[in-house]
Amino acid sequence: MKDILIGTWAWGSGMNGSSMVFGKKQDAEVLKKSFEEAVKLGFLNWDTAAVYGMGSCETLLGTLIKGHGDIFISTKFMPAKKYKSGELTKSFGESMARLGRDNCDLFWIHVPNNLEANLAEAVPLMKAGKIKAVGTSNVSLEHIKKAQEFLAKEGLKLGAVQNHFSLLRNDQQPIIDYCNANGIRYYAYMVLEQGALSGHYSAKNHFPVFSFRNLLFPKSKFVRIEGLLSCMRGIAEKHGIDPSQVPILWALSKGALPIVGITKPSHAQKLAEAIDVVLSDEELALIEKEAAATGLRQQGSWEPQ
Numbered sequence: 001m002k003d004i005l006i007g008t009w010a011w012g013s014g015m016n017g018s019s020m021v022f023g024k025k026q027d028a029e030v031l032k033k034s035f036e037e038a039v040k041l042g043f044l045n046w047d048t049a050a051v052y053g054m055g056s057c058e059t060l061l062g063t064l065i066k067g068h069g070d071i072f073i074s075t076k077f078m079p080a081k082k083y084k085s086g087e088l089t090k091s092f093g094e095s096m097a098r099l100g101r102d103n104c105d106l107f108w109i110h111v112p113n114n115l116e117a118n119l120a121e122a123v124p125l126m127k128a129g130k131i132k133a134v135g136t137s138n139v140s141l142e143h144i145k146k147a148q149e150f151l152a153k154e155g156l157k158l159g160a161v162q163n164h165f166s167l168l169r170n171d172q173q174p175i176i177d178y179c180n181a182n183g184i185r186y187y188a189y190m191v192l193e194q195g196a197l198s199g200h201y202s203a204k205n206h207f208p209v210f211s212f213r214n215l216l217f218p219k220s221k222f223v224r225i226e227g228l229l230s231c232m233r234g235i236a237e238k239h240g241i242d243p244s245q246v247p248i249l250w251a252l253s254k255g256a257l258p259i260v261g262i263t264k265p266s267h268a269q270k271l272a273e274a275i276d277v278v279l280s281d282e283e284l285a286l287i288e289k290e291a292a293a294t295g296l297r298q299q300g301s302w303e304p305q
Contacts, residue, residue, distance in 0.1 A: 004252075004275075005047040005074055005187060006038055006268075007261035011060055012053015026263055028060065035064045038268035039071075047187075047259050049076035049110060050095050058098035066100060073099060076108035076137065083114035088121040092130070106160055108135040111304060112143045116150050123154050133159025135187075138303050141175050144184070160185040165256055166193055167228065167247055167291035168298045176255045188256040191247050193217060193298055196225070199232055199243030221296060228290040235283050245274035246287065253284055 011031055046065070048057050058075060065071045077091040088109075096102060107125075109118050115136065125131040136147050139161060147158045161179050165172040165188035172188070179186040192198050194213040201207060203222040207214040229243070236243040248271070251258045262268050 003045060003185070004043075004248075004257050005045045005259040006043050007189070007259040008046065008048045008057050008061055009052050010261055010263050011048075012055075012057035013060075030264060031060065032064060034262050034265050034268060035061075037265035038262060038271075039068065041268055041272040043268060043271070044068075044070055045072040045074070047074040048099075049078070049108070050091055051076070051078045051110070055094070055098055058095055062099040062101075072105045073101060074106040074108065074135075075099065075104060076110040077118070078110040079113040079118050081113050083117045085121070088118050089125070092122075092125060096130075103130050103132060106133045106135055107131040108137050108160075108162060111138045111302065112136060112140075115139075115143060115147060119147060119150050123151075123156065126156055127154075135160035135162055135185075137162040137189075139163065140304075141178060144175070144178065148182070148184075158184055160187060162187040162189055162259070164188075164190050164298070164300060164303060165251060165254075166191050166298065167197060167250060167287060168193055168225075168294065168296045170288070170291065171297070172256070173254065180255050186256050187259055188251045189259045190298070190300070191251045191256075191258045191260070192244060196222070197229075197232070197244075197247045199229055199236070199246075202226070202229070216298070216300065224294045224296060228287065228294055231287050231290040235279065235287065239274070239277050239279075241274040241277055242270040245270060245277070246279070249274065249277055249279050250284060250287060253279060 011026055046061060048061050050058065075095050077088050079087065092107065096104065109115065122131055122134050126134060136143060136158065144161055151158055161175065161184055163172055163175065176186045194217065195201055196217045201222065203219050206219045206222050207217060232243045232246040235246050248258050248260060260271055
């Protein structure tokens with residue numbers, strides 16, 4: 001399924017999880033059905049992180065992937081600002097315990113704090129086959145090149161980059177092009193801006209007040225994206241797909257591999273229905289024009305740039 005990742009940030013129940021970030025507690029049984037439906041439809045690549053619900057997300061996903069030997073797992077280590085020897089190794093072991101795995105298909109350094117020191121700690125795990133590929137997240141082109149240079153000295157390669165990229169954060173093309181030219185997978189997170197670009201919210205029906213995503217995207221911003229949402233609805237109707245899929249297809253057209261969060265079986269179904277749709281150059285240009293007209297550039301507090 002085009003190697004996209006299915007995201008689970010909204011799954012975790014603890015700190016930095018569903019209630020705090022998204023303003024809604026998720027039903028574990030519904031999430032289980034969502035996982036089963038997604039896998040049935042061929043979505044086998046799953047993304048999580050140690051800080052999503054402070055481990056609760058990994059634990060839940062770990063229970064679901066048991067018996068599924070073909071599931072690709074991506075998870076992340078969040079380094080502190082000050083490097084502490086052994087923290088990456090410890091975090092890796094804890095993540096694998098929660099996931100019920102002894103190796104990880106893709107292991108991320110979540111932010112580029114002390115990047116080379118943390119990569120050095122990942123090297124033995126990579127050479128032992130515990131980490132099959134390493135990725136860097138929230139990084140600049142300079143970070144990427146430094147990571148490549150460091151790993152090359154060990155006879156290893158940087159596997160992937162994951163940055164914030166969406167119609168409202170459209171400044172990543174040079175990095176995407178560089179990654180694709182150098183055999184590095186580029187994954188785009190927050191393609192739907194935590195639901196703001198799903199087409200299911202508006203100024204009249206906006207995010208829960210007591211949620212992180214409402215702070216990042218308040219009612220006032222929904223007013224500014226009304227033209228973009230209307231444009232998305234028109235394109236979606238033409239192709240017979242849900243409006244939420246238009247930003248995903250746009251990201252694919254740019255050479256990025258989207259990370260798509262799902263919390264309901266219908267989310268997986270909508271993705272499957274749209275994944276092979278190709279937007280025309282005219283449609284792409286139109287939605288980019290409407291996105292630029294909003295004057296918005298979204299950036300999370302955790303992003304270093």
